[in-house]
Amino acid sequence: MTFFLSTRDAGFAADFAQLLSMKREEAEDVDQAVAAIIADVRARGDAALLELTARFDRMALTAERLAFSDDEIEAEIARVSTEDRAALELAAARIRDYHLRQLPEDASWTDAAGATLGWRWTPVSAAGLYVPGGLASYPSSVLMNAIPAKVAGVSRLVVTCPTPGGVVNPLVLLAARIAGVDAVYRVGGAQAVAALAYGTATIAPVDKITGPGNAYVAAAKRRVFGRVGIDMIAGPSEVLVIADGDNDPDWVALDLLSQAEHDESAQAILITTDAGFGQAVAAAVEARLQMLERRAIAGASWRDNGAVIVVRDLDEAADLANRIAAEHLEIMVAEPEALAAKIPHAGAIFLGAWTPEAIGDYVGGPNHVLPTARSARFSSGLNVLDFMKKTTMARMTPEALRAIGPSAERLAVSESLQAHGLSVRARLDRLNG
Amino acid sequence: MTFFLSTRDAGFAADFAQLLSMKREEAEDVDQAVAAIIADVRARGDAALLELTARFDRMALTAERLAFSDDEIEAEIARVSTEDRAALELAAARIRDYHLRQLPEDASWTDAAGATLGWRWTPVSAAGLYVPGGLASYPSSVLMNAIPAKVAGVSRLVVTCPTPGGVVNPLVLLAARIAGVDAVYRVGGAQAVAALAYGTATIAPVDKITGPGNAYVAAAKRRVFGRVGIDMIAGPSEVLVIADGDNDPDWVALDLLSQAEHDESAQAILITTDAGFGQAVAAAVEARLQMLERRAIAGASWRDNGAVIVVRDLDEAADLANRIAAEHLEIMVAEPEALAAKIPHAGAIFLGAWTPEAIGDYVGGPNHVLPTARSARFSSGLNVLDFMKKTTMARMTPEALRAIGPSAERLAVSESLQAHGLSVRARLDRLNG
CATH class of the missing domain: 3.40.50.1980 (Nitrogenase molybdenum iron protein domain)
Incomplete structure (x- = not known):
């Protein structure tokens, strides 16, 4: 059964923890x-x-x-x-x-010690x-x-x-x-x-x-x-919609179902400040489900993994959203940018009622390969840097080596890496001798 | 026995391939x-x-x-x-x-269709x-x-x-x-x-x-x-030094031994255009080895995994360096930047004779956690982005949705993702109706 939760409920903390830790997909051992x-x-x-x-x-x-x-x-x-x-x-x-x-841009600079440092992307x-x-x-x-x-x-x-x-x-x-x-x-x-x-x-x-x-x-x-x-090992897809009561329940229902129709293990969650709106969305989901060719899949996803969570205010919504760290996050409130600024943990954010997640799947421009299963806490969607790597560059002058070499030698000795120290010392001796 | 190779040798291709594919460390199955x-x-x-x-x-x-x-x-x-x-x-x-x-910097822009796009790092x-x-x-x-x-x-x-x-x-x-x-x-x-x-x-x-x-x-x-x-799963450490004959063999020997002293499975390779210089470095390595406290470790590394490769010219050196894709690359030639530009695949590059790799281990500034085992072909050393993630942002206006929404709907239909298409269509109908 779709979860219906409210932060006002006594059992909310436990219920929300269960929602977060729910295992939606059994990994086949192959x-x-x-x-x-x-x-x-x-x-x-x-x-x-x-x-x-x-x-x-x-x-x-x-x-x-x-x-x-x-x-x-x-x-x-x-x-x-x-x-x-x-x-x-x-x-x-x-x-x-x-x-x-x-x-990305390459960089190169010379510091006060005379060392030229930088990096190069290829x-x-x-x-x-x-x-x-x-x-x-x-x-x-x-x-x-x-x-x-x-x-x-x-x-x-x-x-x-x-x-x-x-x-x-x-x-x-x-x-x-x-x-x-x-x-x-x-x-x-x-x-x-x-x-x-x-x-x-x-x-x-x-x-x-x-x-x-x-x-x-x-x-x-x-x-x-x-x-x-x-790239990442992708898990089942998920969407989180945060919406206030000033929205069309049918639009939100379709956005939730866009996720649910991918896969029975997909997850669609609505967080709203308006309990009545939450009920209206749930009703709209049921109505739209009847019309979908993939209603068996979308219905199972919504029934088993879907959730409607009623919160007291948008700060509570932001707090829960950060804990969910959703792959896709739609923000359908009066000032979506202000709320987005409070939610660092999300793969992709869709701002305002005119930005259904499906736009991002196809023609928005940003990538649709995104971190699932709460991994938006520590990883990013597919991007150009995934196909590049950075090489660090360093060039010392004799003067730079004289300035910082003794510290390197000292640390090498403290780590019992004698040849490291000697490789610096041999050069310093040349300078001094 | 330390490898002594020359690109002029008939068996070079096979010997170099063996050097590249050599398994230096048995993964313990734990x-x-x-x-x-x-x-x-x-x-x-x-x-x-x-x-x-x-x-x-x-x-x-x-x-x-x-x-x-x-x-x-x-x-x-x-x-x-x-x-x-x-x-x-x-x-x-x-x-x-x-x-x-x-x-990294965040970005936000509005395109010709009226869509506001961007990303945010956190x-x-x-x-x-x-x-x-x-x-x-x-x-x-x-x-x-x-x-x-x-x-x-x-x-x-x-x-x-x-x-x-x-x-x-x-x-x-x-x-x-x-x-x-x-x-x-x-x-x-x-x-x-x-x-x-x-x-x-x-x-x-x-x-x-x-x-x-x-x-x-x-x-x-x-x-x-x-x-x-x-972060990455690090393998044994390695250094590649490319040096012409105008260098002190003892400096190069110490740089090679800085790597070798880490671990018996570490690898130190010299590529040089000067066969006599290569011999002089090998002799200097033997001489310095006698003095090292960690001579047992460094000696085993140099004997089992070390190599001196004589090449016809620096273009050959660059070609081999790209195939090795070394964790650490020292370039000790007259114009190190010019040669570095031909070697995209390396974790960290140390330019010129005054930049021993040990400087990079301690005080240079760049990170010393670097890609090993040829993974510099596709990965970077540890850096600030490893502790950040990027969230993509998109906001459509009604006009932007009118401009690009129909294409999203069309692609959704072609992929049999009906709810995706309907989530766009419902909004377009509002605009048109």
Whole structure:
């Protein structure tokens, strides 16, 4: 049953703690199977990839056909309607514009001691983007992963996407084309992640792997972490709406259901200062649920994980929101910026009644790959920096070394690292001698 | 035997590949033991912590004595010499100055469609720093982890440090005091990581855990990743020196040995354009080795993992350096900046003969927690952003929604996410109706 809570209730603290700690998804333990698949791909390369693809995706491929050819891609994307193409292109342009502003700056300065210090940002050389097959094969996610990589300056960007029974979503191929992806490989699962991390004769290894996937893909990413960089391990999606009584309950209901329709384990929470409004939203959710094609999924999510919380005032709302640390936070109150300033912990914030979260999923510009399961307390949505790394730079002059070298030598000695100290001392002796 | 390679040798490609793929450290498999320790601390809290500390550190503690008291800290740091204190304070000031420049800026702009977009950086609320006990209990690492956290604005910063037999390094407590650490707990191992991630009655949970540790600590950090943020899982340290013949072989030898003395699995590599210089450095290494207290460790590292590579020119050196992607890179050639520009993949670069890597370990300013094992291809050294997270912000006006909403609706429909589309449509209908 959807939670109905009020901060005025005696049992609120315990109920809210239960809501926070609720485990919405049982992690399937596929780690041993994934370890075997990775070992197989490392040992046998393409041969393993082809066998596993035949088994899991019922696809008889050859190494030559692992990648879609240009002709195949052209033929598939020719099936996309003009309207869908225009929508994807608008989304791509807006996502690119937003992420271009994230490009970081290098720095270099000379300090009072005469030391020149700074840092330099550079892109990873190659990145691989995992795109799920079937129903969850979202072209918007291709844009959200690929565009930050291209903006960062990644030289080689490839996609792996399973095509069970040979079926591919033409919009996924179009999105990859629009985003500037270099190659799309018809492989999925842990075997695709293994190929991206270790390389095969056909698929060159990459340095960073991003993108969503099922339990096998998640377990494989965790296993190759360190060999390559990965993005976060995403959990079920969630939205928190903070709304006062001056809102249309139907709009809020649809925003909650936008989250709920993703997955039975998704979570949609409303915090409101107006108990009557909360009831109206709950009624609107029930009404809208009847009309949805995905009502079984959305209904289960709302019933099992949904919540309406009535608070005394917006300060209480901010306090609870910080504890929830939601992936998506909609703020539908008179002064949304003022309330947002009190809520540091959220993945993405949507301000005002005219900003449904769905805008952010597609065309707003910010990324829709966001920290779930309260990890917004310590992590950020996917961004350009995820595809770059920073190298620190230092240059001493003889004078700088004379000024700060003795302290380095002293600390090295205190840590019993004699050669560290001697490497400084040998240079100081030259200066002094 | 130390590798002696030349790019002119017929077998160079294979030898270099072997050097790159060499496994320098066997990962100890402690995962099951660590899982049990974490489960115990989650279930029994302080009681488990105290029992495990009694067993592993031979320390009979009570919950009240888990944290060092102010009096205990004062008594310990009173033992530090004036000179050591001054060196630590100089290091702290320089590290703070460098990291202050890393503070990121928020952004907000309104685009042509009328959408206001941007992002906001905020610190994690609480961070925990793991400090090893015994010989590897480095005060410099306390500064390198704690200062970026404080610069980021972390409100609560705690240290855990095992004190086997009750022994603590006074310099570690002084470094924690100088860096502004709020509390130091006498616990270590996987149990300390579990306490930081899940909390006990005495130790409140944190959002991010950083700092080096043994195999148990590393396995525990991997396990709690997701529940909290962690920094990288560090491997054995490494240095690459690129030097032409116009250098003092003894300086280069000491720089190589600075790395080698850390650990038998550390790696020190010299790339030089001058074969005779390479021989002279190797001879200097042997000579200096005789004098080192840690000659057993440094000698084993140099013998098993060390290398001297002779190249035809600096372009070859840059190419090899990018493949090595070293944690520390020293460039001792006539124009070090020009060569550095050709080497995107390195954790930290030290430019010119007057910049020994040991300066960076202590007083240079940049961080000494750096990506090992070729991970500089995709990751950065510890920095202020590791203790912050970015929240994206978006606000639509009715006009902005009218301009871009239809494309969002169209893409939602194409992905069969009906409620997403309806949440936009309901608002557009209000505008139009």
